[in-house]
Amino acid sequence: MTEIYEKLEKIVTKKFISNSLIVRHAYSRVVDPLLQGIPDIVIRPKDAKEISEILKVANEENIPVVPRGGGDDEFGGSKPIGDGGIVLDMKRMNNVINLDEDNMVVTVEAGISWAKLNEFLCHFDLYTGCMGPGSGMTASVGGGISHQSVGGGGCAKYGSCTNQLVSLEVVLPTGDIIETGSQANKFSQTPFNRFGNGPDLAGLFCGDNGILGVKTKISLQVFPRPPYAAYKTFVLPRKDREVSSQIMLDVRRKGIDVYDLMYIMGIIVLLSSEFGLMPMWEHLKKNRGIIFYTVEANSEAELEEKVKQLDEIIVNNNKCDPIGPEISDGNIAKWHYAEQGHWQFYHNLWGVVPALEPLSCECFVPANMYPKYLNEIDQWDMAHSEDLNKFTKITGQRPVSGSGPIFLIDGNNVELTCGFTSFPSYYNGEIHEEFDEINLRLWKSYMEMVTKWGAQWYMMGQMASQIMVEVEAYLPDYYKTLKAIKKTLDPKYILSRGKFNFWED
Ligand SMILES: Cc1cc2nc3c(=O)[nH]c(=O)nc-3n(C[C@H](O)[C@H](O)[C@H](O)COP(=O)(O)OP(=O)(O)OC[C@H]3O[C@@H](n4cnc5c(N)ncnc54)[C@H](O)[C@@H]3O)c2cc1C
Known part of the structure; x- marks a missing residue:
């Protein structure tokens, strides 16, 4: 291992590699405290070229490598499966590379967090639309694309963060570097479109959970943040599960482009207020669920019309009680949108009793x-x-x-x-x-x-990817094809070895 360590040290310099016990343990877990895999080495590359060289060494020496962004994975995805191997920490690559204001496309290094990117964009009255995952203060754009993340706000309107993907630069497990979409054409001046120039290769890496390549550069569409927004919270009547589901279906059927629409179960409201995690719900301790929406518009009249239509569905048709407009009234919708509560919410809930x-x-x-x-x-x-x-x-x-x-x-x-x-x-x-x-x-x-x-996993990590195989949920030909793709791109199963039960042959 000393010889390998020296080879890797030459690539990134002494400052950006470690095999100390404390660092190895720090990178041995993700959010769940059950699964652990202690790496031999943790390395922090600065660019695609260094990653390519690291992966070439890993192939020569047959050492597994797992990419890690914010390490916010919940299923054991960004730590080794079993002890050993290399953790490739992407968080040093956290810069905005370019904002093409005319075409509204931003290009970033994959380790940048959603919060840092949106903090940059807000100076131009822009945002990413889907604000990534609820962990966006620390989670990286590369991790989000690798998980098809959604949940950090804006997902009813914009869907998963992969919807806004324009192009990717990916270091393949063998060290080759590719670009996708418009950037597959070497004459392209700037990333502008994901589809074309052949099949959608970017799609192969969306939701791959880090098994097919290391994303290094990511171009995303960005959007103007509309000047008007309304946010309202309601207490649901009895049968809150059924009623909230009906509201969601009604809103879609009406075609209202709601920005967020969220149902929170009564037990969560109760526990959150009881243990002081969401003090604004103190007066809602009656074990009833709530639902809230956020809607955006370009004019007051447009906003008013959308609010009218939503209230018709929620209050008149489905008999929900509106809560007052202020955060202190329990209007979590306002906190969620206006104060970026979408990136704080889950950190509170995760700690629920x-x-x-x-x-x-x-x-x-x-x-x-x-x-x-x-x-x-x-x-x-x-x-x-x-x-x-x-x-x-x-x-x-x-x-x-x-x-x-x-x-x-x-x-x-x-x-x-x-x-x-x-x-x-x-x-x-x-x-x-x-x-x-x-x-x-x-x-x-x-x-x-x-x-x-028959639910769909998006974050799969160690647990969900292996469960899918163990309960034989994959259609056999799907799994065979996935394995063939893996083997073609990564003949020695270097990247994230063990996910989807892809072990060495
Ligand atoms: C409080 C909290 C709230 C959360 N809320 C949400 C939510 O609302 N929605 C949601 O989708 N998830 C959520 N998550 C889960 C997780 O944070 C997200 O899925 C997030 O997108 C992961 O990003 P990350 O940078 O932390 O990735 P990591 O955990 O570092 O990695 C995730 C996966 O991607 C791979 N990977 C990371 N970077 C790269 C790269 N550059 N190239 C290739 N592979 C890479 C890793 O190997 C791993 O398989 C939450 C987690 C927490 C702790």
């Missing part, structure tokens, strides 16, 4: 199906009571299962943020090893249930 171990199962499902799935989550909880109660005996509290926010994304689909919050094995000064075993078993069982709904 018992505040310890979020084992999430986020997925996409059709908007008309989620009430049924929420009922199945309740049944899952009851069916696993014996296991869940084992925690209660020691901690005095039962893990909480259910769903966080459910919000409209592209088309008539929603992102369903479900899962459970549990306790880690280190609790109250003692180690309870059985906790890890139960948590992993329950998490897998939850993921299996979600997979068998």
Whole structure:
């Protein structure tokens, strides 16, 4: 390993590589505290050329490499699967390369965060439309494209961040460097269109979870932020699951270009207010769900008309009670849009009681199906009571299962943020090893249930990509084709080895 370390050190210089125990451990986990893989080396390249050289060394030496942006993955995606290998930290590559104001296309290095990019764009009255994921303060644009991320605001209007993708520069696992879309033509002056010059190769890398190449340069469409916006929050009547789903379908059927539309379950409102995480909901402690919308417009008249149509659906047709206009009234919609709450929201929720171990199962499902799935989550909880109660005996509290926010994304689909919050094995000064075993078993069982709904995973990491294979959810010819693509681009399975159960042959 010393010889390999020296070869890599020559590429990035001494300052940007480490094999110290503390650094290796710092990069051994992502958000879930269950899965760990300790790398041998952590390296921080400055550009595509250095990454290409690193990958060539990794191929020569047959060492797996996992790319890592913000490290906000929830399913073990940006740390090694098993110990060993190299973590390629992309966060040094965090600059805006160019803003083409005429054509409204921005080009960035892949490690830049959504917050830094949008902070830059707001000086030009522009934004990215889909503001990336809810973790956008730290999560990178490269990580977002690798996950098809959605959720950091604007996703009912703009859909996933991959919708706004124009072109990519990608270092392939063998070290070759390609550009996609308009940039596949060496005579192109500037990135301007994703489609054309042959098949949509950029699409191959969208949602690849880092298995097919390292994204180094990303061009995105950007949009003018409209001057007018309205944001309102409502308490749902009983049967809040069904009613909220109906509202989403009605809004789509009416063709109103709502910017965000989100349902939050009663239990989340209750717990968030009870534990002071969302103090503005203090007066809503009645275990009733809420729904909120944000809508944008270019004139007051346009805004008024959209608000009228939305209120007709939400208040008149579906009998919801509006909450006052201020954040202190509980109007989370205002905080979410006007104060960038969309990037803070989940950080609060992730810590919801018992505040310890979020084992999430986020997925996409059709908007008309989620009430049924929420009922199945309740049944899952009851069916696993014996296991869940084992925690209660020691901690005095039962893990909480259910769903966080459910919000409209592209088309008539929603992102369903479900899962459970549990306790880690280190609790109250003692180690309870059985906790890890139960948590992993329950998490897998939850993921299996979600997979068998036919839900779509977007962030797959170690867990979801392997579950899909283990429960034989992939159509055999799909999986065969995916494997063939992987093998063609990455003959030694260097990148993110083990995801989708792609191991060395
Ligand atoms: C509080 C919180 C809120 C969240 N909210 C959302 C949400 O609303 N919506 C959502 O979609 N997700 C959400 N997530 C999950 C996650 O943060 C996002 O999916 C995010 O886009 C990941 O970006 P990242 O830079 O942190 O990626 P990482 O975790 O670093 O990596 C994610 C995956 O992409 C690969 N990768 C990273 N960079 C590159 C690159 N340059 N080239 C190739 N592969 C790469 C990694 O190998 C890994 O497989 C949330 C997470 C947290 C902790």
